[in-house]
Amino acid sequence: xxxxxxxxxxxxxxxxxxxxxxxxxxxxxxxxxxxxxxxxxxxxxxxxxxxxxxxxxxxxxxxxxxxxxxxxxxxxxxxxxxxxxxxxxxxxxxxxxxxxxxxxxxxxxxxxxxxxxxxxxxxxxxxxxxxxxxxxxxxxxxxxxxxxxxxxxxxxxxxxxxxxxxxxxxxxxxxxxxxxxxxxxxxxxxxxxxxxxxxxxxxxxxxxxxxxxxxxxxxxxxxxxxxxxxxxxxxxxxxxxxxxxxxxxxxxxxxxxxxxxxxxxxxxxxxxxxxxxxxxxxxxxxxxxxxxxxxxxxxxxxxxxxxxxxxxxxxx
Numbered sequence: 294x295x296x297x298x299x300x301x302x303x304x305x306x307x308x309x310x311x312x313x314x315x316x317x318x319x320x321x322x323x324x325x326x327x328x329x330x331x332x333x334x335x336x337x338x339x340x341x342x343x344x345x346x347x348x349x350x351x352x353x354x355x356x357x358x359x360x361x362x363x364x365x366x367x368x369x370x371x372x373x374x375x376x377x378x379x380x381x382x383x384x385x386x387x388x389x390x391x392x393x394x395x396x397x398x399x400x401x402x403x404x405x406x407x408x409x410x411x412x413x414x415x416x417x418x419x420x421x422x423x424x425x426x427x428x429x430x431x432x433x434x435x436x437x438x439x440x441x442x443x444x445x446x447x448x449x450x451x452x453x454x455x456x457x458x459x460x461x462x463x464x465x466x467x468x469x470x471x472x473x474x475x476x477x478x479x480x481x482x483x484x485x486x487x488x489x490x491x492x493x494x495x496x497x498x499x500x501x502x503x504x505x506x507x508x509x510x511x512x513x514x515x516x517x518x519x520x521x522x523x524x525x526x527x528x529x530x531x532x533x534x535x536x537x538x539x540x541x542x543x544x545x546x547x548x549x550x551x552x553x554x555x556x557x558x559x560x561x562x563x564x565x566x567x568x569x570x571x572x573x574x575x576x577x578x579x580x581x582x583x584x585x586x587x588x589x590x591x592x593x594x595x596x597x598x599x600x601x602x603x604x605x606x607x608x609x
Contacts, residue, residue: 298450341366372517405435519568
């Protein structure tokens with residue numbers, strides 16, 4: 294199953310709803326979670342966190358018990374190293390499934406990172422098919438072609454769902470099916486490739502559990518390409534803040550001119566909105582950025598207070 298759509302459109306929410314159905318039916322599942330998005334999911338045991346890479350032995354010890362569902366949190370692994378870590382884990386998962394039939398379902402989040410197109414061929418040692426697997430991605434065209442070729446069902450979300458399906462078809466060299474138009478609000482575009490039926494909009498149930506904001510992902514994890522870079526007015530710096538706590542740490546130590554350059558350019562609120570995906574924090578930062586009465590010391594303190602209020606206290 295390919296579950297795809299633009300960022301923030303509800304892919305993880307739908308994946309959460311599916312895990313609830315798995316629990317109801319007694320199906321064991323394992324989530325491969327590069328960004329810590331599932332660490333508060335109900336009915337799962339989490340292996341790994343922002344500071345500690347997941348232990349393969351612990352993963353399989355937990356999966357050996359049929360009643361255990363496991364989320365493999367890969368935040369403790371550097372972004373560039375996650376595909377290699379997953380490539381080592383996947384054959385072991387395939388062997389376990391061949392031996393026991395479990396876990397019944399795999400959920401691979403950020404599939405374009407863990408199964409990238411750039412690693413097609415023998416480098417992944419992929420099983421012949423990833424049966425009972427849900428691939429969650431923003432970019433289906435960046436997922437391994439070998440993996441995409443085995444997709445039976447496409448669930449495309451959001452107002453650009455038609456473009457998602459078109460991107461998938463282009464990647465596998467297949468014609469776009471009939472009925473590929475943006476679905477009505479609150480519906481998902483469903484396409485079963487194994488039939489001749491056209492794509493159609495379907496209604497989905499929201500999960501009973503309300504998804505909470507995953508604080509540690511942004512506070513302590515590694516946002517990779519979405520990190521903030523303090524470069525300064527002349528572009529002479531290249532100080533990377535891979536999460537909010539590192540952002541505050543660097544902000545405290547940089548010179549006033551560099552701080553003010555990014556402040557007045559609106560760079561902080563833009564990062565909070567577009568990469569941290571916290572609209573409330575972005576709006577509060579924008580007010581601070583627009584207040585010219587604040588000197589660098591006071592604007593730093595105001596930004597830091599806004600971040601700590603939202604992230605540090607709940608994380609503790």
